[in-house]
Amino acid sequence: MRWEEEEFRKKFDVRLWGRLGRFAKPYTGSFALLILVMVVVGCVDAVFPLFTKTAVDQYMAHGTTDGLVGFALVYLGLAAAQGALVWFMIWLAGGVEQGLVHDLRRAGFDRLQKLSFSYYDKTPGGWILTRLTSDANRLGETISWGLVDLTWGASLMVAIITAMLVLDWRLGLITLAVVPPLAWVSWYFQGQMLAWYRQVKKLGSELSAAFSEGIQGARSAKVLGREDGNGLEFQEKAGRLRAAAVKSAWFSALYLPVVLTLGSLGTVLALGFGTPLVVAGTLTVGTLVAFAAYTVQFFEPVRELARVLGELQQTQTSAERLLRLVETEPEIVDREGADLASAAHTQVHGRVTFENVGFRYGPGPWVLQNFDLDVAPGTSVALVGETGSGKSTLVNLLCRFYEPTTGRVLVDGVDTRDRTQHWLQSRLGYVLQxxxxxxxxxxxxxxxxxxxxxxxxxxxxxxxxxxxxxxxxxxxxxxxxxxxxxxxxxxxxxxxxxxxxxxxxxPALFILDEATSSVDTETERLIQDAVEVVLRGRTSFLIAHRLSTVRRADRILLLEHCHVVEDGTHEQLMTRRGRYFALYTEQFLAEGEKRVLEAEA
Ligand SMILES: Nc1ncnc2c1ncn2[C@@H]1O[C@H](COP(=O)(O)OP(=O)(O)O)[C@@H](O)[C@H]1O
Ligand SMILES: [Mg+2]
Known part of the structure; x- marks a missing residue:
């Protein structure tokens, strides 16, 4: 949730949208066509009231119907052409939208494949998912449909203003006086409506998260006597959601009446100042009718423009977050020249060396310090030790999922960083828990x-x-x-x-990290036998909880706090009677006890 609460930027960020340019580039042709189509649609929309004017001034005023059929057919033709253009525009913009969403997702996904393990340590999976779903959708939608609405709204406005001024510039100026307040009110209301709508959505998802937590945790809350505390938290969230929803509904309900009233003010102005002119004979009835129509028509593009601009501002946050993902550089990259060296180095013997390795996860505490280890080719090594003793960290470093902070990890005596990641990983077999x-x-x-x-x-x-x-x-x-x-x-x-x-x-190198810890004993035995066959002659690292699994390894390393405290074969370590011996006998006894208990049951 914390990741979602980033504030919307107020200012329009040109550079941010510029960075999105590369995604828009493949659609330049479609965009140009869309703009052209929408300019035409906007202008044609503004022509229809002129038809009314002609009907009034040419036919009604002169009491004639000559050529009326032709006139009607032209009108019909224009309306049909307009319909066809709108159909084409929707089809085209829909295609662009889907294409953009696809490209954005693809770019995000490709980047995720390249990013190192450390990225996933820092970034919650839910955050990534939202970038690839709702942010990509919102961006694709705003860019394609926003462009359409913006062009249409702007050209219709320009066309209406032009038509008014050409028809009668004085009346035009008077009528257009309502535009600035209309624009301001639209802008204000759209902003409020969007902000509250988003707030409702955000609180809604927080509430469902609390719901599911409450459902999953109901039992432990009961056990821990926390029911009341959880209830309060829930109530507080639900209360805020209701308040936001009421606010949102208030603005939505108020918007239309306010804008319509302002719009009628324009009509009132037109009729109020126009009628005397008609009476005086300086204005035709048709022109006045056209003016009245324009004042009503005007409010639609104003509303659209306010909405699109408001949305654009909010989409900026989506753009920013998605770009942050797409432009994240992986922490582990192949060195220059590593590809040539890798191509020449095809045969791997499997000597593994840790040379004075120090390591920490990001800015965290040191996990390994001055760590040395040399494993001869073909040796099977078992790593044992408590949870958190550093077993997985060792193999993560060997796989170069992370790079050592200091020191070197070598395979066949060469630093793995002097080879490509692909070279190493295609020579590694890795089976996870x-x-x-x-x-x-x-x-x-x-x-x-x-x-x-x-x-x-x-x-x-x-x-x-x-x-x-x-x-x-x-x-x-x-x-x-x-x-x-x-x-x-x-x-x-x-x-x-x-x-x-x-x-x-x-692979030349094999790694099994707790590969058998969550299976039943029978499957474990199957896997164990399989592993023996597989590991023969390869360098391998075997991490297992059950010590019975590791006793046949060539070398057993007992780790404690990320240090090797015992190193030898099962027999050697058993005769030493040290930590391994203690662990082994403890587990052996516990398992024997379990077997006895099971047999009794
Ligand atoms: N991704 C990680 N980010 C930060 N610390 C980690 C991460 N993975 C492991 N650690 C820390 O490194 C130490 C060794 O852990 P690990 O190698 O996973 O032990 P094991 O595999 O033996 O259970 C622990 O202190 C653990 O908390
Ligand atoms: Mg582990």
Missing amino acids: APQLFRGSVRDNIRYGRLEANDAEVEAAADLVSASPFIRDLEHGFETDVGEGGNRLSTGQKQLVSLARAVLAN
Whole structure:
């Protein structure tokens, strides 16, 4: 919510809109055409009262109907042409709107793919989502339809003013005296209406957030005796929402009567000063009728202009936020020349070295300091330690999801920053605790590891990690749709699929970060066996909660407060009878106890 409460800028920011220019550029032709069409539509709108004038002055005043059919046909033709133009304009502007929204989303999305992990630490997901949905929509809408309304309103106003002054400049000047107050009132009311409308929307979303919090937290609030406190907070929000809604309704209700009254003042002026002129014979009846029509017609473009300008000001906030996303530079970028070095360095042996590494997440406290580690090619390393001891941080640095603040991380003796991110990441297999699957079939999800792999290779990878039995049991086997984010599969199944994907990629380095901590013991055993096969001969980092999973690793590192406190094989660490021994026996006993209890039950 806090992120939403940014104030609207008051001033029109030319440079900001200039930065949006690159998004408008592909539509320059459409924009030009739209402007042309709207100028024509605006001018034609102003011509219709002149037809009335002609009918009155030429036919009624002279008591003749000669050529009336032709006159009517011209009128009809013009109205039809106007209709066709409006249809064309709506079609064109709709296309531009959709195109713009699409391009803005695309740009935002592409940027999100490039941004480093650190960006996601700082930016709430909800904020990003709003940029790509409502801000992109609002911008596309305002730019395309705003342009249409602005051009139409401005040209209709200019046309009406011109027509009035040409018909009778004195009467024109008198009648137009209501325009400045009309414009000011419209501007004021539109501004108030928009501001209150937005306020209502903002408070509304705050209230639904409070609602859902209240629903989810009802139970714990009860337990903690916080029901009353939550109720007060809710009541306060609901009260503010009601007040804002009343205010908004008040302005909306008042606007039309005020503007209409002001508009009739124009009509009164026209008739009041025009009628004597007609009586004196210096003004035709038709002209007076046209004037009366213009005074009524005038208020529409004034209202539109006020609305569009008000909206433009508010859209500026959307523009600013969306541009902030689109123009964020990733913190991790490839160095110059890294692409050439990477292209030449194809064979990776898998030596991993941390050299005097210091690291902190952004401005936070130091997580690692003077950290050294050397892992020989082909070694399987298990990282164990309590939550927060730095296991994930180590592998994040190895993957270059973050860069060390000081010191170096080396693969095969070269600084990973001297290679491209793609080089490193295409040589890394990474299986996370919460595996990411994509919409599509199981087969496609596995193939994502190496897009050029054929069906046989995909199935071989699944076999290797013992995923095949469960996959063949699915409704359509390998062709089964895994659903949004893979949610039609269980976590264990998702992990097997992502393991198969990693195997297919055949990486030199393998990382499993708590890949088995949320699956049942049986699946864990499956995965464990699979992992053994997969890791053979590769450098691997294995992070697991259950120590039984890691005992076969070549090297076990016990981390405490981001320092390696014990380092050796399972047997070595067990004979040392230190921290690892204590942890292991503790877990072993606890699990044994659980087994006994389960057996009894
Ligand atoms: N994205 C992050 N931003 C800030 N601090 C972090 C972030 N991730 C981890 N930390 C901090 O770094 C330390 C090590 O965490 P982590 O490497 O995740 O430990 P583990 O994986 O062993 O549970 C902890 O103090 C944790 O609070
Ligand atoms: Mg972790």
